[in-house]
Amino acid sequence: MEVSLDSQHNSQLDTIRRTLLASIGALLYSLVILVCYKLGYVLIDVTDLVIIYICFWVGHLAAVGFVYFRHIRNMSARSMSLLHMVWAIIFVSIILYYTVEIRSALMMAYLTIISFGAFRLQWRGFFGITLFTLASYAVTLFFFQQNNSGRWSPELEVIIGITFLAAMLGFCILGREFSLLRERLTSSNRGLRIALAKIEALAITDELTGLYNRRHLLVCLDKQRAIANREGSRFVLAYIDIDEFKRINDEFGHRVGDEVLQQFSDLLQESIREIDLVSRYGGEEFVLLLTGVGIETAAIVVERIRDAVESLKFSENNLAMTISVGLTEYQAPETINDTLERADKLLYQAKQEGRNRVVQA
Numbered sequence: 183m184e185v186s187l188d189s190q191h192n193s194q195l196d197t198i199r200r201t202l203l204a205s206i207g208a209l210l211y212s213l214v215i216l217v218c219y220k221l222g223y224v225l226i227d228v229t230d231l232v233i234i235y236i237c238f239w240v241g242h243l244a245a246v247g248f249v250y251f252r253h254i255r256n257m258s259a260r261s262m263s264l265l266h267m268v269w270a271i272i273f274v275s276i277i278l279y280y281t282v283e284i285r286s287a288l289m290m291a292y293l294t295i296i297s298f299g300a301f302r303l304q305w306r307g308f309f310g311i312t313l314f315t316l317a318s319y320a321v322t323l324f325f326f327q328q329n330n331s332g333r334w335s336p337e338l339e340v341i342i343g344i345t346f347l348a349a350m351l352g353f354c355i356l357g358r359e360f361s362l363l364r365e366r367l368t369s370s371n372r373g374l375r376i377a378l379a380k381i382e383a384l385a386i387t388d389e390l391t392g393l394y395n396r397r398h399l400l401v402c403l404d405k406q407r408a409i410a411n412r413e414g415s416r417f418v419l420a421y422i423d424i425d426e427f428k429r430i431n432d433e434f435g436h437r438v439g440d441e442v443l444q445q446f447s448d449l450l451q452e453s454i455r456e457i458d459l460v461s462r463y464g465g466e467e468f469v470l471l472l473t474g475v476g477i478e479t480a481a482i483v484v485e486r487i488r489d490a491v492e493s494l495k496f497s498e499n500n501l502a503m504t505i506s507v508g509l510t511e512y513q514a515p516e517t518i519n520d521t522l523e524r525a526d527k528l529l530y531q532a533k534q535e536g537r538n539r540v541v542q543a
C-alpha cells in the first residue's frame with residue numbers, strides 16, 4: 183500500500199515537472215515569435231498577434247491550473263492532455279500561417295508538443311495527434327497559398343512537406359514504441375507491487391493457521407505500548423496454551439494435531455473484535471492482544487473462549503481438549519518483555535493448578 187501511494191505521489195510530481203517544462207517551452211516559443219515578428223518574418227498586425235497570444239496563454243494557463251488543481255486534490259493528472267496539445271498545435275499553425283521564409287524552423291514546435299504526448303498518451307492517441315498535426319499544417323498551407331501566392335514556392339513547399347511528413351512518421355513510430363515500453367513497465371511494476379504485498383503478508387503470517395506470527399505480534403505490541411504510554415490507554419495480553427497437546431499428537435498423529443491447531447485458530451479469530459489481534463506465538467501457544475479494555479472485560483472474553491473450547495469437539499475424530507491461559511494487563515511504562523513474561527508465569531501457574539483455567543494478575 184505504501185509502495186502504491188509512493189509511486190502515485192512520484193508520478194504526480196513528474197506530471198507537475200513536465201507541465202512546468204511545457205510552460206517554459208511555450209514561453210520561449212512566444213519570445214522567439216516576437217523576435218521573428220520584429221525581424222519581419224511574421225507578417226501579422228500587432229493587434230491580431232496580441233489577441234492570438236492572449237487566447238493561447240489563457241488556454242494554456244487554464245490547462246496548467248487544471249493539472250495543479252488535480253494534483254492538490256490527489257487526483258491523477260496528465261501533464262499535457264490531448265486537448266491541451268490540440269490547443270498548442272492550433273496556436274503554432276496560426277503563427278505558421280503568418281510566417282514567411284523561416285516557417286520550416288518554427289514548425290519544430292510541432293515536434294516538441296507531440297513529444298510530450300509520448301509520456302502519457304496511448305499509441306492510438308499519439309497516432310491521432312500526429313494526424314491532427316499533419317492535417318492542421320495542410321490547412322495552414324492551403325490558406326497561406328490562397329493569400330500569399332506571390333510568396334509561394336511549390337517545389338520548396340513539397341520538399342518541406344515531405345521532410346515534415348517523414349519526421350512525423352518517425353516520431354509516430356518512436357512514440358508507439360515508447361508507449362508500448364511504458365505499458366510493459368507499468369504492468370511489470372503492478373506485478374512487482376502484488377508480489378511485494380504477498381511477500382509482506384507471508385512474512386507476518388503463520389503458514390499452518392493463517393494467524394499473524396510472533397514477529398508481527400511483537401511489532402504490534404511495541405506500537406500498542408507506545409500508544410498506551412502516550413495516551414494512557416489500556417491493553418491486555420492473554421497467553422494461551424493447549425493442554426496436553428503432545429497427547430493429541432501421540433494418540434492421533436501429527437496431521438490430526440495440525441487440524442486441531444487450525445480449527446482452534448479459527449475459533450480464536452471468530453471470538454475477538456476487529457481491533458484485537460490473535461497470533462500463533464509458537465507450537466501450541468497463542469497470544470491474544472485485546473486493546474482498549476481492562477483486565478476485567480478481557481477476563482470475560484477469555485473465559486468465554488476457554489468455555490467454548492472445552493465444549494467443542496475438534497477434527498474429524500471429535501476430540502475434546504482444553505486450554506490454559508495467563509492473563510495480564512500492560513502496566514506502563516514496563517517493557518513488552520515484562521508483560522509477556524508475567525503472562526507466561528501466570529500460564530505456568532494455570533498449568534500447575536490443574537489446567538483448563540484462566541489465571542490473571
Ligand SMILES: Nc1nc2c(ncn2[C@@H]2O[C@H](COP(=O)(O)OP(=O)(O)OP(=O)(O)O)[C@@H](O)[C@H]2O)c(=O)[nH]1
Pocket residue numbers: 390423424425426427428429431435436437438439440443464465466533537
Ligand atoms: N501437530 C502439531 N504439533 C505441534 C506443532 N507445534 C508443536 N507441536 C507439538 O505440541 C506439543 C507440545 O507439547 P508440550 O510442550 O509437552 O506441552 P503439552 O503436551 O501441551 O502439555 P502442557 O502444555 O503441559 O499441557 C509437542 O508434542 C509438539 O510437537 C504443530 O505445528 N503441529
